[in-house]
Amino acid sequence: MSDVAEPDYDHILRSNLERVFNERDPQQRARALAELTTEVPLMYEPDAVVTGRDAISAVAGRLLAQFGPDFAFVPEGRAVGHHGMASLRWRAGPRGGDPVVTGIDTAEIVAGRIARLWVLLDR
Template sequence: MSTHEPDYDHLLRGNLERVFNERDADRRARAIDELFVTDPVMHEPDNVVTGRAAISAIAGQLLEQFGPSFRFTPAGPAVGHHGLGVLRWEAGPEGGPVAVTGSDVAQLVDGRIARLWVLLNPPSV
């Protein structure tokens, strides 16, 4: 077993930028192939999806649903150890107000994302 830690920030920012902000389906699929294990699982608040194609479809649907200027932005560097990484993020229209905040929590296996939990913060009052 290797004691080398993966680059949590690179992987989780890559997921945010190259998967969940990528509107081109082919580029998104290539990024997923690079960042995720062969059979990843993503846990959303109301859904569990399995497989690279399903994760790509969810990312594409989110971008389509929220419009052409919607973007996810990291809210600091990702941190992690022993195969578990966390990246806080915020999202909303580019240049506009933040619509939602949350965190991605990832279990990494062999330097790739195996399981991803999308945690949404409660809305501000």
């Protein structure tokens, strides 16, 4: 057994969805990224590797702009994790409507912050 306390994986990954990927204000999103991620986080998307807080913020902003004002990411269940790795299933689409995409975020957590994030989409 490890004496090191595990971080609150559910809080970290839910905060990432709500405060980064659902945040339409770029300054608020930047503050959230500064709190939730390491200095130079990496995000692995199916078609790209995104490096750094500013680039991740830009991806989130483009998604929100592309899908309109009612689009939102919603967590499904609680995140699970241990030993610095955590996953959270989510769905995204118009608030109150059917999802247009579902997936799982899997993150490497270092010192309570997201260092690397894999965005896995259900095809």
